[in-house]
Amino acid sequence: MSARDKLNIMRKYKIVFLGDQSVGKTSLITRFMYDTFDDQYAATIGIDFLLKTMYLEDNRTIRLQLWDTAGQERFRSLIPSYIRDSHVAVVCYDITNKKSFQNLEKWINDVRLERGDDAIIVLVGNKLDLKNKRQVTAEECEELHKKVGSKFYIETSTKANHNVKLLFKKIGQCLPDSSDGEGNGDSQNAGNTETIDITVNQNPEGQKSGCC
């Protein structure tokens, strides 16, 4: 495989968005994908997915699979299966909703349960435009960030288009160079780049988080 080919190869990463109902997970993704915002709330049904190609500053091109989960209680049982093969878990809360922040620990717990320390966890406090209704301070979030060992935390507003790009940029920088266990090159099974190991007994792929 030539160096050029190597550059040509797009790494694929799975990012799962978690968090209580209506904290703005879908809005974050929509803002990132289409740069739009909708005031109307339409609860996500089950798990949605979207694909996005991202060009990083170091000339790498990566392909992001964004899995948008539903916050509603009745869809909870679906989510663990989606966390288990994700590289990144973006755990969201609504800064105007204390409860959604308190529930972060539960979400993070879910991630740890599935992925141990292998997944990159990112904390996102959304709806920053509603500062006057703030119930969660940035300090509280920082405290939690330190406590749970997340990669970083950030406050965003999808409505005001604040920090959304930065969030994804930072995620992109955090991603390991190769998604180990995937895409082991020129073997005949190159089609396997997409294989997701869902066996539990086997050792989960030893992901190295080499950045940030």
Next chain:
Amino acid sequence: MDFVDFDTLNLSDDLPQPQPALSLPIATNIETFGRKFYNLNSLTRNLLKRDNNTDTEKSENQPQVAEKYANLSLLLIEDTKNADNDHQEPHSDIKISALSARLSRVLNNPLSDSQIRQIFGSLEDTLRSWDSILEPGALGSMLRRKLRGEIERTLIRNQTQTLKEYQPVIKNLRKLEENVDALRSASMGVVDSVNNDFESSEIFNSKMENLHRKKTAVVVKKQLLSAFRAKFTLNEYEEYTLENGDISDEFFTVLAKAEQVDQNCSILLSIDNSQLGVKTMARVNRLVTRASEKVVAYANRTLGNLYALNNRDRVRTLHQCFVYLRHRPHYLNSVLATFVGSRSKTLVDEFLGQANSRVAGSSPQSEEYQDPVRVIGDLLAYIHSVVVSESETILGIFSFENDLVDETSRKEFGEIMNDCVAKVLQSLAKPVRAKLEQIISREVRILVLFSIHHLVELYYIMFSKQIKQDHMGLVATIESLVESAELRIVTTVENKLTTIRNSNLAQLQLNIDLQPPEWIIDFYSEILPMLDQTHTESIFKDNSLVNMVVDQPIQIYEQHMENSQVKNFEKRDKYILQLNCLDLILSKIMPISVLTDKVILVNEKIKEVSDKLVETQVSSLLEESGLTDFYNIANMICPINDDFFDVSIYEPITENKLFTEDNIRQVNLKIQAFLPTALLDIQQSLFKINSPLVVNEIITESAIKYSRFYGRFQLICDEYLKVPLLAWSDGEVATLLGVEDAYFDEQ
């Protein structure tokens, strides 16, 4: 000199015109020559005459002028002679004319005056005396002859001298003549050779013309052939490209050309000798076929190795392959079929790999057994992820660059792409169904089954939203899994109920306590929480579960009552047991929204049983008070509980032999004795009914019914026996039975 331009000769041109006359500069030279040599005019004229044959008689003019002058001179001499001597008159004119002719001949030559003087001077010297000369006789004639000889001598001498002067000229002329002759013969030679040349050039021309014609034919042939080559053949390089070259832009250009050739060949087929077309076509066809196969192989190879699709150039070439193969559907279909086949196989293998590691054992220790919901959830999430990735991969394969395809092709390929995605995903349907159904079919825990049902239902919603084209594929599979789970729930519940139905233990739970059996409580405590959680009505589509959950337990306890000691119980106890069971069921199902219809049904059933119990109660009251016979008689005449009542209708009662004053008096006594404690007895008999509401209802209703009959019977007795035999009024009776309020309300 004009040359014939043979180059310009055309085949169609006529033969070259005869050569124009040669105009050699000789004539002019000769003329100037002649001018130099004045006296050579005649010679030159002669020379020219050879060529032109033009003769001039110009010299005829000059003698006439000379003759004139001679005549004039003779006349002069005549005059002088006439003056001196007339005897000369007999000199005849003939003499004069002869002399004049001679003179004229002399004078004819244009001589200069000095010459003439010289001539005459020398003549005078010679002619010493006219007289002797003129003397007739021998002397004179001798003298004359002598003179003549003298003149002739002089003349000859002069002439010779003159001629001598001419000698070198003549010599030169002779030489010149030789030259001229040579020139002439040269000219003759030239003419000859020109003539010869002309002939030979004519031959040459005709040859040339032939050749030219041939050349034209050859050129035409050549053009034909090169046109043929351009239109109907490929050059070696192109053939090489097709046979051995890499698949590239150039390859496709050549291939397009080959195809064009193939198409062009149809023209060749229509000519007289179609052999050429057939051969060319076969040859090109073979090439095209081989090239197509190469394209197919390339496409297969590229598609077989998805890793290669990360290389943009390769993808572009692949797209070109697609574009090319689009017009050869069988090739394209085979490529797509191979691709779909290999992708399907890969996906299925991967899925089975995943699934088998999870759904391996059926031992109670296995994960699948421990948490089948999670296993199914993971497998479906895996499938979800495969759906996403596969759709993306195939989308990538079919994302053409703009310059390669037009809008219609793009649309067409879009359809092909969707078809591919659908087919590939469809291949997962069977194994997914098999594996998941395996898990579902092994599961016996209703709670777990409900969770599975809930889960697959969610996936059904998601997949039907996200998978646009299914063709009985994954979405249908998930749907069938939902059905399987439902069916499994129904059968499991059914099995449970069947077990209960056949259980002696359950049957024994019915005893004289008249309490509902324990199993109803157990059964509902297992089932109902799940029914309560169910958000969708789908599982109750055919109502089988709902029916089963409510109808079957009722049937079972009824059946158990038939078969157990209960059948020997009193009617009232049976009713009470039934009521207790129904009441329990009602209390259980009431909060469950999906069972609302069933609540109504159970309520109706309770009403039915409690009505029966009311009847029983009423008849036992009548029995106790000895009114049964009268109640029956009255009812035979006209149903006495009807709202409509008229004493007159009951007149026939008088005909009954039981309807006597004595009998009624007896009844009255009985009532007096029994009624005051009746309420207690009633309550006693119904205390086993669990629902106080029902108890109350039954007591009230039966008491009202009894009181109403009592009141109406009292009226009948008063009317037809004419004596007030029954002491208490119906109101009092109602009061004694504790239902006065309700009774009066009803009145």
